[in-house]
Amino acid sequence: MKGRPLVPFAITAIIGILLMISLSFVGLNQRAEMNADEPEAEEEVTEFEDPVAAGEELAGQSCIACHGADLTGSGGPDLTALEGKYSQEEIAGIIQNGQGAMPPQTNLNSVEADAIAQFLLSNSQ
Ligand code: HEC
Numbered sequence: 001m002k003g004r005p006l007v008p009f010a011i012t013a014i015i016g017i018l019l020m021i022s023l024s025f026v027g028l029n030q031r032a033e034m035n036a037d038e039p040e041a042e043e044e045v046t047e048f049e050d051p052v053a054a055g056e057e058l059a060g061q062s063c064i065a066c067h068g069a070d071l072t073g074s075g076g077p078d079l080t081a082l083e084g085k086y087s088q089e090e091i092a093g094i095i096q097n098g099q100g101a102m103p104p105q106t107n108l109n110s111v112e113a114d115a116i117a118q119f120l121l122s123n124s125q
Contacts, residue, residue, distance in 0.1 A: 048115050055119025058112055062105055071123070076102060083124035091117035 048054040059071065059079075068074035082091060095113040098104035105113070 045109060045111050047111065051115035051118045052122050053119075054112075055115035055117070056123070058108065059116050059119060062108060063116070066102070071120075079120050080123060081125055082120050088114065088117045088121055091120055 063071065063076075063079065066074065066076040067079050068076075071079040073079070086094070092110065092113040094102065095105050095108060095116060096110060108116070
């Protein structure tokens with residue numbers, strides 16, 4: 001040991017580092033197992049009790065970036081005067097499939113798109 005006082009420390013350090021690495025892999029596997037056990041965090045919406053209120057909230061999340069905070073238009077056109085221009089089905093179709101420069105809103109399912117369409121028509125002047 002004389003002349004090499006650092007060797008035992010180095011060995012301890014290396015063992016410690018290896019232990020840390022292997023333990024974090026164990027942790028990763030456990031995390032993956034826990035995730036596999038959990039049910040789908042985001043459940044698919046199949047029905048709204050109050051579609052108009054739900055649609056208003058969803059529009060506030062998904063549409064205002066392009067259609068303006070009050071939906072009267074900014075990058076995209078005014079959405080507060082759709083009555084007579086589009087039916088509920090047509091609006092839901094535009095939301096899901098996009099139209100012209102508007103990309104399809106793939107984060108919304110058909111029930112959600114329908115709720116937004118109902119809200120937009122009820123909110124129409
Ligand atoms: C990335 C920007 C963007 C987002 C997000 C967006 N839109 Fe649009 N939207 C547009 C643009 C741009 C147009 C014009 C499309 C065209 O005719 O070229 C448009 C057009 C429309 C139209 C037709 C309007 C008309 O008078 O012809 C409707 C209805 C519509 N959007 C509804 C929505 C709804 C509801 C949402 C939220 C679920 C939404 N959009 C989200 C950009 C967007």
